Amino acid sequence: MKPLAHLQIPLISETTELPLALENFPRFRYMGSKFRLLPWIHDAFQELDFDTVTDAFSGSGVVSYLLKAMGKQVRANDSLAFPSVLTAATVANNATRLNNDDLDLLLNSKARKSDEKFIRQTFEGIFYTPLELSFLDDLWVGMREMDSPFKRSVALAAILRSAIKRQPRGLFTVSDPERYQDGRRDLKLTLKQHFLEQVEAYNAAVFSNGKRNSCSCGDVFEVKMGSDLVYMDPPYVPLADDNCYIKRYHFLEGLACYWEGKELMMSSKVRKITKPFTPFSYRSTAIDAFDRLFRKFADSTLVLSYSSNAFPDLETLRKLMGRYKRTVEVLEKTHRYHFGTHAAAKRNLVEEYLIIGTT
Numbered sequence: 509m510k511p512l513a514h515l516q517i518p519l520i521s522e523t524t525e526l527p528l529a530l531e532n533f534p535r536f537r538y539m540g541s542k543f544r545l546l547p548w549i550h551d552a553f554q555e556l557d558f559d560t561v562t563d564a565f566s567g568s569g570v571v572s573y574l575l576k577a578m579g580k581q582v583r584a585n586d587s588l589a590f591p592s593v594l595t596a597a598t599v600a601n602n603a604t605r606l607n608n609d610d611l612d613l614l615l616n617s618k619a620r621k622s623d624e625k626f627i628r629q630t631f632e633g634i635f636y637t638p639l640e641l642s643f644l645d646d647l648w649v650g651m652r653e654m655d656s657p658f659k660r661s662v663a664l665a666a667i668l669r670s671a672i673k674r675q676p677r678g679l680f681t682v683s684d685p686e687r688y689q690d691g692r693r694d695l696k697l698t699l700k701q702h703f704l705e706q707v708e709a710y711n712a713a714v715f716s717n718g719k720r721n722s723c724s725c726g727d728v729f730e731v732k733m734g735s736d737l738v739y740m741d742p743p744y745v746p747l748a749d750d751n752c753y754i755k756r757y758h759f760l761e762g763l764a765c766y767w768e769g770k771e772l773m774m775s776s777k778v779r780k781i782t783k784p785f786t787p788f789s790y791r792s793t794a795i796d797a798f799d800r801l802f803r804k805f806a807d808s809t810l811v812l813s814y815s816s817n818a819f820p821d822l823e824t825l826r827k828l829m830g831r832y833k834r835t836v837e838v839l840e841k842t843h844r845y846h847f848g849t850h851a852a853a854k855r856n857l858v859e860e861y862l863i864i865g866t867t
C-alpha cells in the first residue's frame with residue numbers, strides 16, 4: 509500500500525485570491541457549509557486540471573458558485589429541494605434578475621383560496637407572525653404566475669434566505685420565536701423587509717461565466733452526472749440527532765416547493781416533514797455508500813471534503829478511494845465549526861481533509 513501523501517497547506521495569507529465574484533455570494537447559514545474553507549478549497553482546485561465539474565452535494569451552493577467564478581462548467585446537485593433552488597438562482601442562472609414589474613407582481617398577489625393559505629393555516633403560532641405567514645402564502649401565489657423558472661428561483665432563493673435570517677439561530681427546531689429576542693437586526697426586520705433586501709442580494713449575485721451551468725435535486729446515486737472532476741461533500745454520520753438537515757431546515761425545504769409532495773408530521777410541535785433516507789448518515793451504511801460513490805464517479809478526478817470527527821476515518825476512506833484511483837493525496841487543515849454550544853466548541857475544532865483521487 510502506498511503511504512499517505514500529507515501535503516503541507518499554505519496559510520490563508522499565502523493563498524491565492526478568491527475570484528472577485530465571490531463577494532456577491534449571498535452567504536447562507538448552512539450546517540457543514542464550506543464558506544470559511546473556500547480559500548483553501550480554491551487553492552486545491554487550482555492545482556487540478558478540469559473544465560467541467562459536478563458538486564454532488566451542493567448544500568448552500570457556495571462551492572458551486574466558487575467553481576462557476578473559476579470559469580468551470582458546473583453541475584450542482586443536492587437531494588434536498590431548497591439547496592437546488594439556491595444553485596438554480598446563483599449557478600445555473602447566468603442572466604435572469606427580478607425587475608420592478610416582477611416585484612409588483614409578487615408584492616401585489618393575494619392568496620384567496622383555502623389551499624393557497626396553507627402556510628398560515630399550518631404554522632400560525634409556531635414560526636413568525638400571522639401577517640408574515642400570510643405574506644409567504646401571497647408571495648407563492650405570485651411566484652406561481654411567473655413564467656420564467658429562473659425568475660421564480662431568484663424570488664424563492666430570496667425568500668429562503670429571508671426565512672432563515674428571520675428565524676432565531678437559523679434553525680427550525682423550536683417554535684415561539686417571540687421568546688427569543690437578542691436585539692439583532694435580522695430578528696427585528698419583517699419577512700417582507702428581508703425579502704426586499706434579499707432580492708437585491710440575489711440580483712447582484714447573478715453573473716455569466718460563459719458556460720451552460722446546471723443544477724438538479726436528487727439522490728446522488730440516482731441522478732445521472734459525470735464530469736472531469738467531481739467534488740463530494742456528503743453529510744457525516746451524526747454525533748447527535750440534531751445534525752439532521754431536515755430537523756434543522758424542514759421549513760425551508762417545504763417553502764421551496766410549497767410542501768408539495770412532502771409528508772407533514774402533524775404530531776411534531778414544529779410540523780416537521782419526514783426525513784429522507786441517506787446512507788451517509790448511518791454507521792451501518794456509510795462505508796458501502798462511499799464505495800459506491802467512488803465507483804460511480806471513477807472516471808473523474810475525485811475531490812472529497814471530510815473531517816477528523818466523522819465516520820468512517822481517513823484511512824478507511826483513503827483505501828476506499830484507492831480502489832478506483834491510483835493516486836490518492838490528502839490535504840489537511842485545522843478548522844473550527846461554529847455550530848453548537850460553547851461546551852461543544854472543543855469538539856468542533858477538527859482537522860479538515862480534502863481527499864483527492866487522480867489518474
Ligand SMILES: C[S@@+](CC[C@H](N)C(=O)[O-])C[C@H]1O[C@@H](n2cnc3c(N)ncnc32)[C@H](O)[C@@H]1O
Binds near residue numbers: 539566568591786
Ligand atoms: C455537508 S452538506 C454540503 C455543504 C456544501 N458543500 C456547502 O458548502 O454548503 C451535505 C449535503 O448533502 C446533501 N445530501 C445528503 N444525502 C444526499 C444524497 N444521497 N444525495 C445527494 N445529496 C445528499 C444534504 O442535503 C446536504 O445539503
